[in-house]
Amino acid sequence: MTTAQAVNTVSVQPIGGPTALLEIGGLRLVVDPTFDEPHDYTGEDGTDGLPLVRTEGPARSIADIGTIDVALVSHDHHVDNLDRSGREVLANVATVLTTGVGAERLGGGAQGLDDYASVDLDLPAGGSITIHGVPAHHGPEGIWQAIGPVTGFVITGDVPTTYISGDNSSLDVVREIAQRFPGIELAVLFVGGAGFEQVADGVSITLTNDEALAVSEILDDAVIVPVHHDSWTHFREDAAALTEVFARANAADRLQVVARGESHEFPAQQA
Secondary structure (H helix, E strand, O other): OOOOOOOOOEEEEEEEOOEEEEEEOOEEEEEOOOOOOOEEOOOOOOOOOOOOEEOOOOOOOHHHHOOOOEEEOOOOOOOOOOOHHHHHHHOOOOEEEEOHHHHHHHOOOOEEOOOOOEEEEEOOOOOEEEEEEEEOOOOOOOOHHHHOOOEEEEEEEOOOOEEEOOOOOOHHHHHHHHHHOOOOOEEEEEOOOOOOOOOHHHOOOOOOHHHHHHHHHHOOOOEEEEEOOOOEOOOOOOHHHHHHHHHHOOOHHHEOOOOOOOOEEEOOOOO
């Protein structure tokens, strides 16, 4: 008689900004590695002329985190999603998944994932996961095309189905992903309502707090874990305000805010 593979928990530890450390069955993944200390990048490479100012360093250093097996890079062309220290991290990561054009720019064996393309990975503790690239629109129509390619990710297999939004701001994209992957149990959302007055008069190019609530209604089985709401001046809505939005909607039980540098484990909800 064959014993079914146990479903692993997903541990999520926000590091600051978009960066989070995930651990699944002994596999360690970093999302959008940014480990620089506070800095004003305005006018430097990777800013597209926008005022990009980091106000707070990472909750944990690269040395403190240790070995990373997989890097999920939503896009490589903006310093607030992949900074100088983050690029150094990638040099020591066996599997780097990002956009197609990002993989070409990064080199070093980085793999580009088209929408709904996937990579299978074995877990040290047994079993396996599949990481799928999924669409992400970094701003409204006309803006996301100009900003350039961005990807999100969905993780399936011997794990609670997990959605990582990347810098997506489109609810229609989330609806499409929900149709492809029914029963998403954990959603790591890039929130913050990021924006710049120089871009379409300050339109939000990541999820606002109200849009994050709408995502929770689309992904009605998912626990929502927000990242991308601190450490940068262009992230305009913080986790405290997000908590209030969910509370007013009587949806506080759907939101799990995890403090920077702390970990929370998410077991499978479904039998």
